[in-house]
Amino acid sequence: RPAIATQLPTQNGGCTTMLDLGANVDCEPAHLLQFAVMGSALASVLDGKERPTVGLLNIGEELIKGNDVVKEAARLIRETPLNFVGNVEGNDVYGGKSDVVVCDGFVGNVALKTSEGVAQMIGSFLRQELSRNWLTRLGALCAMPALKRFRQRVDHRRYNGACLIGLRGIVLKSHGSADVLAFEAALRRAYDAARNGLLRRIEGAMAAAAAAAPPPAAGAAAEGSTA
Numbered sequence: 001r002p003a004i005a006t007q008l009p010t011q012n013g014g015c016t017t018m019l020d021l022g023a024n025v026d027c028e029p030a031h032l033l034q035f036a037v038m039g040s041a042l043a044s045v046l047d048g049k050e051r052p053t054v055g056l057l058n059i060g061e062e063l064i065k066g067n068d069v070v071k072e073a074a075r076l077i078r079e080t081p082l083n084f085v086g087n088v089e090g091n092d093v094y095g096g097k098s099d100v101v102v103c104d105g106f107v108g109n110v111a112l113k114t115s116e117g118v119a120q121m122i123g124s125f126l127r128q129e130l131s132r133n134w135l136t137r138l139g140a141l142c143a144m145p146a147l148k149r150f151r152q153r154v155d156h157r158r159y160n161g162a163c164l165i166g167l168r169g170i171v172l173k174s175h176g177s178a179d180v181l182a183f184e185a186a187l188r189r190a191y192d193a194a195r196n197g198l199l200r201r202i203e204g205a206m207a208a209a210a211a212a213a214p215p216p217a218a219g220a221a222a223e224g225s226t227a
Helices: 029-047 068-078 105-130 132-140 145-151 182-193 198-210 219-224
Strands: 003-009 015-019 053-056 084-090 100-102 161-164 172-173
Touching: 003 105, 015 029, 015 105, 015 145, 029 053, 029 100, 029 161, 029 182, 029 198, 053 068, 068 084, 100 198, 105 132, 132 145, 132 161, 172 182
Parallel strands: 015 100, 053 084, 053 100
Antiparallel strands: 003 015, 003 161, 161 172
């Protein structure tokens, strides 16, 4: 099933590939498994990592945490060749605990837009405090080199280009307000995905995951044949 994936900056200077970000609001465990496989392939071609780590977004790291869909998805992912590190929490997304973070589209979209809101609030607070009086303005002037580096690290234009992954071709969605720098970032991602054989990698990873899946129980198979 297609999903929307994008890369987010992390504290260690790298990126985390997160999906789904809104294409599927209701997901079954098998869908989350597919997202994990596709996200791992995408992180591999964009970051050059042979076996990216994969985490499942949950309300806690313990196996008993989460709803039935997430628990079953964790079991399915654990049985594949993916480099699965288990459950990750919301504060791990930007901590770089895993190279890939998997969730359904409802949770992913809320998490992404919450992050955007927090970033805007921090930027607003920072501007207010640095322009409060002549002393803070002087401090801002002295800190300008550091502030410019900070702005560059969190510049959303560098991460423009969400990938609609799971189709027969490579599709990237650019933000409507993208400028030249942002559009260049999206084109670079599309080029990297095509050059490194993203579609071929996804196909191979899907086949490997299917081969590693346990056969259905005899009772379930008999029930299916009867139906």
